[in-house]
Amino acid sequence: MMQLSVAIGDYDRNRPLIDGRAKIDGVDPIVMTLTPEEMFFRAMRHEAFDICELSLSSHTLRTARGDAPYIAVPAFVSRAFRHTGIIVRADSGITEPSQLKGRRVGIPEWQLTANVWIRALLQDEYGVAPQDIQWVRGGLEEAGRVEKVKLDLPDGVRIEEIGATDTLRDMLADGRIDAFMGPRAPTTFVPSNKGLRWLFADPTAEAMAYYEKTKIFPIMHVIGIRKALAEQHPWLPMAVYKAFAQSKAIALEHLSETSATKITLPFVEEQLRRAISLMGRDFWPYGVGPNRHVLEYFTASHHRQSLSARMVAIEELFHPSTLETYVI
Structure with missing residues (x-):
């Protein structure tokens, strides 16, 4: 058994793999449950893990x-509709998306997957x-956050960096920005704070x-395997994919x-029935096949936003052994 480090989020769909009910064939995992910010920073800067969650945007x-340190498998452990990802000041007068034009909107990083999806939306x-x-960029809760990767911004896009001691949370509170966009809401966004609200009323x-x-359920994270490891052990990517699929099941x-x-x-049974009615029983699908239209829309949006210098084919993102599977 190979002992490999595995960095993933503590989600219900990962928990059977975390506690050992789901297993990666041939692997004795050292599992770390970390926040996305820590996982992505350490993976992109230092290749710190053998197997880990990756930002779909950073991986693309x-x-x-041409310098991706990981190759992915199509286990989409994080997905989310990002209509909740835009928060506005209640006194901003912004009640619909068109009113964001000309406004100051804070972002923690330009290239975050959630922000790619929101801008496309x-x-x-x-x-x-x-x-x-x-656009106004900086740390949400702590000063000093940097972009994980070097950017070439689209023509006409300008990003203002916030002060060395500022945070977007405080700038939203005191009105120096009108709105915030990102995957994590500021800690001040609580029901008792009537000064902030979602852009969309519902x-x-x-x-x-x-x-x-659109039939699009946005994908946020994929599972990556260090490329050198996948090349040395070509059986490993499919073993990893199988384990994550089993864990989700x-x-x-x-x-x-x-x-x-x-x-x-509360209301779990009602929400589950609602999701199945809208999206089908397999409402959180893994694998390239049922998600190709989602991935193609994302890579096209990613390129249009000048994050990828060229269109990336879906097959480039994933290990070839995971692009199809056997049937009985």
């Missing part, structure tokens, strides 16, 4: 550049181009309408047993 960017569904917004309804129109079976709710949240 590095693949286009704004441009394609609401006619708000990246050039229409005054983001769930907006997301459901978006899915009905166990989690969904657990979630579907509603005699006693498995997560600490």
Whole structure:
């Protein structure tokens, strides 16, 4: 058995792999449950892990550049509709996407996968181009956050860097920015704070309408394997993919047993039934086949936003052994 480091998020769909109910064939894993920010920074800067979650945006960017340290498998452990990813000041007068034009919008990093999806959503569904917004970049909760990768911005896009001791949370609170865009809401965004609200009054309804129109459930993270390791052990990528697929299957079976709710949240049974009704029983699919249209839209948007210098083919992102699977 090979002992390999595995850095992943502590999600229900990963938990069977974390606790050993799902296993990677031939691997004795050293599992670390980390935040996305820590995983991505250490993976992109230092190749710190043998197997880890990767930002789809960073992986696409590095693949286009030809220096990707990891090769991915199509286990999409993080997905989210990002209609909740735009938060505005209640006194900003911004009640619809078009009113973001000319406004100062804070972002932690330009190339975050969530922000690629949100910019694509704004441009394609609401006619708000990246050039229409005054971007302000820096740490959300702590000063000093940097972009993980070097950027070539699209023509007409300008990003203002915040002060060395500033945070976007505080700038949103005191009105130096009108809105915030990103995957993680500021800690001040709580129901008791009436000074902040989502851009969309009903983001769930907006997301459901978006899915009905596009059949896109946005992908955020993939699972990466260090390229040198995959080249040395060509059996490993499929073993990793199988383990993550098994882990998700166990989690969904657990979630579907509603005699006693498995997560600490009301309305779970209703939401599960609603998701299946809209998206089908396999509402969180892994594998390239059922997700090709999602991936193609993302890579096209990524290139249009000048994050990838060329269009990246889907087959470049994933190990060839995981592009298809056997049937019985």
